[in-house]
Amino acid sequence: MTVTADLAITLDGYVAGPNVTLDNPGGDGAEPVFEWIHTLASWRERQGMTGGDENRDSELIREWFDATGAVVMGRTMYDTGEEFWGDNPPFRTPVFVLTHRPRPTLVKEGGTTFTFVTDGIHSALEQAKAAAGDRNVDIAGGADTVRQYLGADLVDELQLHVVPVLLGDGLRLFEGPGAVRRDLELIRVVGTPSATHLKYRFPRR
Numbered sequence: 001m002t003v004t005a006d007l008a009i010t011l012d013g014y015v016a017g018p019n020v021t022l023d024n025p026g027g028d029g030a031e032p033v034f035e036w037i038h039t040l041a042s043w044r045e046r047q048g049m050t051g052g053d054e055n056r057d058s059e060l061i062r063e064w065f066d067a068t069g070a071v072v073m074g075r076t077m078y079d080t081g082e083e084f085w086g087d088n089p090p091f092r093t094p095v096f097v098l099t100h101r102p103r104p105t106l107v108k109e110g111g112t113t114f115t116f117v118t119d120g121i122h123s124a125l126e127q128a129k130a131a132a133g134d135r136n137v138d139i140a141g142g143a144d145t146v147r148q149y150l151g152a153d154l155v156d157e158l159q160l161h162v163v164p165v166l167l168g169d170g171l172r173l174f175e176g177p178g179a180v181r182r183d184l185e186l187i188r189v190v191g192t193p194s195a196t197h198l199k200y201r202f203p204r205r
C-alpha cells in the first residue's frame with residue numbers, strides 16, 4: 001500500500017492563486033495550474049467526454065487514475081471541486097473528506113462516494129487504506145491537508161506537476177504549520193511543454 005500525494009504547482013510554489021472562493025475555485029490567475037489537465041484525453045474520459053490530447057501528460061494522469069484506489073481531500077478542495085466534478089466525478093473510488101462539520105456520505109454515479117471524516121487525518125487515512133484494496137491511497141489536496149500528511153510522515157511518494165508560470169501570490173504548499181525539513185529521492189522526471197512532472201519517494205528510516 002503506497003500513500004501518494006500528487007499536485008500541480010507553479011514554479012514559484014503555489015497550488016492555487018489568491019482569493020479562493022466557491023466562484024473562484026483555483027484563485028486569481030491560477031488557470032495555468034489546472035487547465036492543462038482538463039484538455040487531456042485521460043481526464044476527459046473520466047469526465048464522461050471523448051476526445052482530448054493523447055500525449056505523455058495524458059498518460060501520467062491515466063497512470064494516477066489507474067493506481068489510485070481511494071482518495072483523501074480537505075473540505076475546501078471538496079467544496080471548490082464539487083460543482084466542476086458534477087454527478088459523475090472523475091475519482092470513481094471512495095473519497096474521504098476531512099472536515100470538522102459532520103455530513104452524511106454522498107454516493108455519486110460511477111463509483112465515487114464522499115465520506116466526511118471528523119476524527120482527523122489518521123482516521124481518514126485508515127478508512128482510505130481499508131477502501132483502496134491493493135491500490136494506492138492518494139492525498140489529493142489542498143495544501144492544508146497535504147501539509148498535515150507530510151508533517152506526520154504519512155506520505156510515501158510525492159508527485160509534483162510543475163507548471164511553467166510564476167504566480168507571485170496564492171496558496172503555498174510548503175509553508176506554515178506542518179512544514180518540516182525532509183529528504184527525498186527523485187524517482188522520475190518527465191518534461192513536457194505543459195509541466196515538468198517530478199516524482200519523489202520519501203526514504204523510510
Ligand SMILES: NC(=O)c1ccc[n+]([C@@H]2O[C@H](COP(=O)([O-])OP(=O)(O)OC[C@H]3O[C@@H](n4cnc5c(N)ncnc54)[C@H](OP(=O)(O)O)[C@@H]3O)[C@@H](O)[C@H]2O)c1
Nearest residue numbers: 007008015016074075076077098099100141142143144145
Ligand atoms: N494544485 C493542485 O494540484 C491542487 C490540488 C487540490 C486542491 N487545490 C486547491 O487547493 C485549495 C484548497 O486548499 P486548502 O489548503 O485551502 O484547503 P483543504 O486542505 O482542501 O481543506 C482545508 C479544510 O479541510 C478540513 N480539514 C483539514 N484538516 C483537517 C483535520 N485534521 N481535521 C478536520 N478537518 C480538517 C477543514 O475544513 P472544515 O472547515 O470543514 O473543518 C479545513 O478548513 C483550492 O483552491 C483548490 O483548488 C490545488
